[in-house]
Amino acid sequence: MTNTTNDVRQHILTTAQSIIGGKGFSAVGLNEILHASSVPKGSFYHYFGSKEAFGEALLENYFTDYLAALDAVLARSDVSAGERLMAYFEHWLETQATCDPKGKCLAVKLAAEVSDLSEAMRSVLDYGTARIIARLTRAIEAGVADGSLASQPDASAMATTLYQLWLGASLRAKITRDRVPLESALTATRGLLGLPAAVGT
Template identity: 60%
Template sequence: MTSTAPSDVRQHILDVALPLLLRKGFTAVGLTEVLTAAQVPKGSFYHYFGSKEAFGEAVLETYFAGYLARMDLLLSQPGTAAQRLSGYFDDWLDSQTGDEASSRCPVVKLGAEVSDLSESMRAALERGTRCITERLARCIDAGRADGSLSAPADSRAAAVTLYQNWLGASLLAKIARDRAPLDTAMAGTRQLLGLTQNV
């Protein structure tokens, strides 16, 4: 890794860290474990991150950047807004029912833990989740405009409700090791947005 550009090494550390954090949690993963997995000398960590807290914030920001890029892709597909929203929630359901820990949602895994530990990490989570609900609200507005959704007039409140329902369902599915809560969230989403089963 020593011949790699510093920005690439930093990104490599973040990429290696996220699956570890999703499996074990933030406090249970030591820096030595992350750096060993990344094959980066331990002494170089503070060249890239000022503290473990700053590292955690960077992990979350990197996750949300990737997540929002994928969300933008899903919500810009051809078709009606209803079809795009259905595709987004289908993707969520698929990602939360896979066998790999890396497919899980860091907001579900780390949200409660790090929000009590770190104000900067809590703020990173808040910024990221706000960006998600803003995108959902815009797509709901587009669905009302194109006639494909019979959603509530307050698209922001609807978006927050949907996101909260899916986060809760993802947590319950994790606890129960059963996808039923996610299927319930999907049914509730279709009801709230006025989606038909064949969208």
């Protein structure tokens, strides 16, 4: 693809992510995406063969950005591995506790909806979340190695448990419309990792 082609394609994905992050995949029609991104329908189908193909690309783009941001947090050298891991979950709390769809986790928003609608989109979600868990596993292993986290018999199982805990807390926060479930998840995370309770809790 040329740079111009890449730019237009990325513009569509970026514009649509904010809309779909707020409304969901099925509730957003193609015309709304086209209008918001100022792209004609013919051009849209030049980049994406169908709405489902667009959904796949949207999720792939989301995970690419998400994993890059996660890598940046976990690569910090000024704090321990345990502190880096907790910084990730603290950031999760702050972004998911707001009403701004731009900061919302698309995996949380779309998992239940599209997994039953599209096998292709479900596969992207499965692969993307597995890569997140793999990074969390390595972070836990690094924390055990540098002494900032308690010893873990199975870092992969712990990473999976934590990720699933936070997915559930994020869904619960949608129901309660407050940050209490996420704050509870943060407290539980510290306990599972053998960290002292945060000051003031």
